[in-house]
Amino acid sequence: MPWKLIRLLRILRVSLRYGLDDIILSALNENGRKGPLLVRLLCKLLILRDLRAPRGVRLRRALEELGPIFVKLGQVLSTRRDLVPLDIAEELSFLQDRVPPFDSALAIAQIERSLGAHPDVLFAEFERVPVASASIAQVHFAVLKDGRKVAVKVLRPGMKKSIGDDVALMHSAASLIERLWADGKRLKAREVVSEFDKYLHDELDLMREAANGSQLRRNFAASDLLAVPEMIWDYCAESVITMQRMNGIPISQREQLVAAGVDMKKLSREGVEIFFTQVFRDGFFHADMHPGNILVSIEPQTLGQYIALDFGIVGTLTDFDKDYLAQNFLAFFQRDYKRVAQAHIESGWAPKGTRVDELESAVRACCEPIFDRPLSDISFGQVLLRLFQTSRRFNIEVQPQLVLLQKTLLNIEGLGRQLDPDLDLWQTAKPFLERWMSEQFGWRGLLAQIQIEAPHMSQLLPQLPRLAHQALTRLSAPVERDDSLLRLLLAEQQRTNRLFNFVLYFGGGVLAGGLLLQLLLRLAEFN
Numbered sequence: 001m002p003w004k005l006i007r008l009l010r011i012l013r014v015s016l017r018y019g020l021d022d023i024i025l026s027a028l029n030e031n032g033r034k035g036p037l038l039v040r041l042l043c044k045l046l047i048l049r050d051l052r053a054p055r056g057v058r059l060r061r062a063l064e065e066l067g068p069i070f071v072k073l074g075q076v077l078s079t080r081r082d083l084v085p086l087d088i089a090e091e092l093s094f095l096q097d098r099v100p101p102f103d104s105a106l107a108i109a110q111i112e113r114s115l116g117a118h119p120d121v122l123f124a125e126f127e128r129v130p131v132a133s134a135s136i137a138q139v140h141f142a143v144l145k146d147g148r149k150v151a152v153k154v155l156r157p158g159m160k161k162s163i164g165d166d167v168a169l170m171h172s173a174a175s176l177i178e179r180l181w182a183d184g185k186r187l188k189a190r191e192v193v194s195e196f197d198k199y200l201h202d203e204l205d206l207m208r209e210a211a212n213g214s215q216l217r218r219n220f221a222a223s224d225l226l227a228v229p230e231m232i233w234d235y236c237a238e239s240v241i242t243m244q245r246m247n248g249i250p251i252s253q254r255e256q257l258v259a260a261g262v263d264m265k266k267l268s269r270e271g272v273e274i275f276f277t278q279v280f281r282d283g284f285f286h287a288d289m290h291p292g293n294i295l296v297s298i299e300p301q302t303l304g305q306y307i308a309l310d311f312g313i314v315g316t317l318t319d320f321d322k323d324y325l326a327q328n329f330l331a332f333f334q335r336d337y338k339r340v341a342q343a344h345i346e347s348g349w350a351p352k353g354t355r356v357d358e359l360e361s362a363v364r365a366c367c368e369p370i371f372d373r374p375l376s377d378i379s380f381g382q383v384l385l386r387l388f389q390t391s392r393r394f395n396i397e398v399q400p401q402l403v404l405l406q407k408t409l410l411n412i413e414g415l416g417r418q419l420d421p422d423l424d425l426w427q428t429a430k431p432f433l434e435r436w437m438s439e440q441f442g443w444r445g446l447l448a449q450i451q452i453e454a455p456h457m458s459q460l461l462p463q464l465p466r467l468a469h470q471a472l473t474r475l476s477a478p479v480e481r482d483d484s485l486l487r488l489l490l491a492e493q494q495r496t497n498r499l500f501n502f503v504l505y506f507g508g509g510v511l512a513g514g515l516l517l518q519l520l521l522r523l524a525e526f527n
Contacts, residue, residue: 018062019051056091071135101133107154114237149245203312212311248295260298268420287315287404315404333430
C-alpha cells in the first residue's frame with residue numbers, strides 16, 4: 001500500500017537526518033568491527049548533514065520524531081547499560097517521562113469531551129503545565145473538590161492511527177521474515193507482533209489501564225513492598241483517568257535516594273521479590289517497569305517502599321505457564337541443567353526427538369559462566385547471544401505469551417544493575433522460588449486447595465446418596481434370560497457400593513477438614 005511506502009521513506013529520512021547510520025558504525029568500530037560496505041559508502045556520501053550533536057541526543061530526537069513505538073524501544077534500551085554505551089543510555093532515559101508534551105489546550109479539550117465538563121468545573125485546582133509526559137499520554141496534577149490531590153492522565157491525540165500504522169508495518173515485516181529467513185517460523189515473528197499489537201492497543205484504552213492498576217493495588221493490599229495509587233472512578237474514561245497522587249523519587253535517581261537514607265541493597269532485593277511475587281503468586285505483572293514508571297517513597301513511615309505507576313501494559317500467565325516457569329527457574333538456580341532440558345522437551349518447546357544430554361550440555365555452556373557473580377561482572381549481551389544460538393540449534397520455539405515477561409525481565413535486571421551492581425540475582429531469587437514451590441506443591445498448597453474446593457464439595461456431598469441410589473436402582477432392575485449379565489451387574493453393584501462408601505467417608509472427612517480449616521483461619525483473623 002502507498003502509505004506503507006511513505007512511512008518507510010519517512011523512517012529512512014529521519015534515520016539519515018539524525019545520522020543513525022553513523023551511530024551504528026561508531027558502535028561497531030568501538031567493538032573492532034566494520035559495518036556493511038553500502039552503509040559505509042552512504043556515510044561518506046551524505047556530507048551535508050549536521051552531526052555535531054552528541055550521538056545519544058541525535059538518537060533520542062530521532063526516536064521521538066518517529067513516534068510512540070520507537071519511544072518505547074528507547075525506553076527499554078535506556079535500562080540496558082550493559083548492552084548500550086553509557087552516553088546513549090543516559091540520553092535515552094529522558095524518554096521515560098520527559099518526552100516533549102503536547103499542547104495543554106488539547107489536553108483540556110480531551111478532558112471536556114471525555115468527562116463532560118471543563119477541568120475548572122470538575123476540579124478545585126487544575127495545573128495547565130503537565131508534570132510528566134511519555135510516549136502515550138501526559139499527566140497533569142489537580143485537586144478534587146473534597147481536597148484530595150490527584151493526577152490526571154490524558155491520552156495523546158492521534159495515538160490510535162500512529163500506532164496502527166507502525167504495527168501494520170511490523171506485521172508486514174514479520175510475514176517477510178517468516179518467508180525469507182530460516183529462523184522466521186521458529187521465532188513465530190507474526191505471533192510475537194500480534195501479541196505486541198494487542199498490548200499496545202490495550203494501552204490506548206485508559207479505562208483498561210485503570211482496571212489493571214486497581215487489580216494490582218488489590219493484589220498488594222496486604223503488602224508493605226509496593227504501593228499502587230487508588231483510581232477515582234467518577235473521573236475516569238477511555239481517554240482520561242484520574243488517580244491518587246503519589247509522591248516519591250524516581251528510582252533512577254540513585255544519589256537522591258541514598259541522600260534520603262534509602263537502603264539500596266534492600267531496595268534491589270525487594271524489587272526482585274516484587275517481580276517474582278507478581279509472576280508466580282498472582283500470574284499478573286506490571287510489564288512496563290522502566291525507571292519512569294517506578295518511584296520510591298521517602299516518607300518516614302514508608303521509607304524505601306516501591307510506588308508503581310502506568311498500568312497500560314500488564315502481563316498474565318496461566319497456571320501451566322507459572323508451574324513450568326517456576327520449575328525451570330528453580331532447576332536453573334540449582335544448576336540442574338538436565339531438568340531444564342527435560343522441561344523444555346516435555347512442554348513441547350523443544351522438538352520431541354531432541355536428545356536430553358545434548359540440550360543439557362548446551363544450556364550448561366550458556367549459564368554456568370554467570371553463576372556466583374554480581375551483575376556488574378556479567379555480560380548479558382554475550383549470554384543472550386549464546387542462548388539465541390542454542391535455541392536456533394535445537395529449534396526451540398519462541399513462546400509469544402512470554403514475550404512481555406522476557407521484556408520485563410530485561411527491565412528488572414537493568415534496574416537491579418543501577419541500584420546495586422553487586423546484587424547476586426540468583427541467590428536473591430532462589431529462596432523466594434523455593435518457598436513458592438513449597439506453598440504450591442507441599443502441605444500448604446494441599447490445605448489451600450482443600451479450602452478452595454470445600455464450598456464445592458459441600459454442595460456435592462449431599463447429592464451423593466441420591467445419585468448413588470439412582471445408580472443402584474438401575475443396576476438392581478430384574479434381568480431375564482441372561483444369568484451372565486445378571487452376575488456382571490451384581491458384581492458391578494458391589495463395586496459401586498464400595499466406591500460409594502469410600503467417597504462418602506473420604507468426602508465427609510475432607511469436608512470436615514475443610515470446614516475446620518476455615519474455622520481456624522477465621523479465628524486467626526480475629527486474633
